[in-house]
Amino acid sequence: MTAIATFATRKSTFAGGVHPSEQKHLAAESAVEVLPAPEQVLIPLLQHIGAPCTLAVKPRTEVAPGDVVGQADGFVSAPVHASLAGATARTAMVTLPNGRHVPAVPIKAADSQPLEGDALWEDIFGGDWPTEGLDVYRPQQIADAARAAGLVGLGGAAFPTHVKLTPNEKKPIGTLLVNGCECEPYLTADYRLMIEAPGPVITGALLARRATGASKVIVCVEDNKPQAIESIRTAAAGAPVQVRVMKTKYPQGGEKQLIAAALGREVPDGGLPLDVGVVVINVGTAAALARAVVRQKPLTHRIVTVTGSGVRRPKNLLVPVGTSYRTLIDHCGGLNDETAMIIAGGPMMGFSLGSLDMPVTKGTSGITVLSAEDVWRPDETACLRCGRCVDVCPMRLLPTKLALAARAGNVELARRHHVSLCMECGCCAYVCPAGLPLVQLIRLGKVMVK
Numbered sequence: 001m002t003a004i005a006t007f008a009t010r011k012s013t014f015a016g017g018v019h020p021s022e023q024k025h026l027a028a029e030s031a032v033e034v035l036p037a038p039e040q041v042l043i044p045l046l047q048h049i050g051a052p053c054t055l056a057v058k059p060r061t062e063v064a065p066g067d068v069v070g071q072a073d074g075f076v077s078a079p080v081h082a083s084l085a086g087a088t089a090r091t092a093m094v095t096l097p098n099g100r101h102v103p104a105v106p107i108k109a110a111d112s113q114p115l116e117g118d119a120l121w122e123d124i125f126g127g128d129w130p131t132e133g134l135d136v137y138r139p140q141q142i143a144d145a146a147r148a149a150g151l152v153g154l155g156g157a158a159f160p161t162h163v164k165l166t167p168n169e170k171k172p173i174g175t176l177l178v179n180g181c182e183c184e185p186y187l188t189a190d191y192r193l194m195i196e197a198p199g200p201v202i203t204g205a206l207l208a209r210r211a212t213g214a215s216k217v218i219v220c221v222e223d224n225k226p227q228a229i230e231s232i233r234t235a236a237a238g239a240p241v242q243v244r245v246m247k248t249k250y251p252q253g254g255e256k257q258l259i260a261a262a263l264g265r266e267v268p269d270g271g272l273p274l275d276v277g278v279v280v281i282n283v284g285t286a287a288a289l290a291r292a293v294v295r296q297k298p299l300t301h302r303i304v305t306v307t308g309s310g311v312r313r314p315k316n317l318l319v320p321v322g323t324s325y326r327t328l329i330d331h332c333g334g335l336n337d338e339t340a341m342i343i344a345g346g347p348m349m350g351f352s353l354g355s356l357d358m359p360v361t362k363g364t365s366g367i368t369v370l371s372a373e374d375v376w377r378p379d380e381t382a383c384l385r386c387g388r389c390v391d392v393c394p395m396r397l398l399p400t401k402l403a404l405a406a407r408a409g410n411v412e413l414a415r416r417h418h419v420s421l422c423m424e425c426g427c428c429a430y431v432c433p434a435g436l437p438l439v440q441l442i443r444l445g446k447v448m449v450k
């Protein structure tokens, strides 16, 4: 592998990557709106990386927002909570955007909710957020609060947060990176959070610092978000938190790319950030951690961007977990006639949807609706051996070889070229002039190797 010195560059960025059209202007100026309580939510019992939850409620049980409906038994797991007041129904199977079929708890909303509109926003993000005196919380207490609140990475990875925060004597943490890059085109949920509620982001960052024992906290924001940088800087004034402006490039928000860019360290193949003394959490996760620790409230809502030229009124919405994609699209005025593709997440790493009857999970950062013009790609031809996919791969893989191995069903070849290291960022497919479905083939190669 290449030495660290060549992996990180002097411009605080990382090797490889692309500059796709950002398209953030569609929703960037849209202040977060609180979605009116939907008639029903569907709470999947698996919304994270790790073991599924076990059912904790019977059908026809009255629940309040925050009540546990799925209990986490394993260490790498996270409980799930009711996001509405209402009555449960019998568990149903639901298909998530990644194709997994999981059981889910339906909750029919009560006639009125304890908190709605501005009051709900205030309860989640409003009020004072301390930046001092946080040493009253013990490190293990912070990790335990994250677990009890069902916190997972809200940037999309959905890895249980308490696992990252649990102190590990063998691998001391020196730096906590708070990821505010939001490098996926179109998405603006983290951007709006940093502008409208920077207080809990900073409090959560300081709590995560205390839990991990990190001596340094750096909030990383790309240079295409000056308003967010200013807002975070103001909220962090006087606190031991640095704000680092990163060069805008996709996938700057990938954990390994962020560590390389911000710190010049290379996470070893197959390793984790903690192997190089780093923990990375998303800005949304930091805000949810602040609420979990300071207010003892679980994760029941998240900000979702609904955007793209195929939706009539792009917006950023604060929504209860479990709300259907259809409800969100309807609230944004519905689909345009030119709609060609609906994606869970952004266009680079998201999953194309076959149905809108899917629930928002903790990891749902956005819904991107594209028109036919947006999704145009060249007709597929044979590989031109141009090498562009290799140049842009941030993991320094050979995408063309991986695709070849997958097409040929050659497990050994796929393994030899480290298919499992692919982060599915989509950079290779984005630049391929032959229109090859590289990411789909690589996903197939990963399954073959597993």
Ligand code: SF4
Pocket (backbone or CB within 6 Å): 389, 392, 393, 394, 395, 396, 397, 398, 399, 421, 422, 423, 424, 425, 426, 427, 428, 429, 438, 439, 442
């Ligand atoms: S091979 Fe994987 S990591 Fe490399 S550019 Fe393609 S999708 Fe990204």
Ligand code: SF4
Pocket (backbone or CB within 6 Å): 382, 383, 384, 385, 386, 387, 388, 389, 390, 399, 400, 428, 431, 432, 433, 434, 435, 436
């Ligand atoms: S970018 Fe496409 S055409 Fe060029 S080498 Fe890679 S797979 Fe082949």
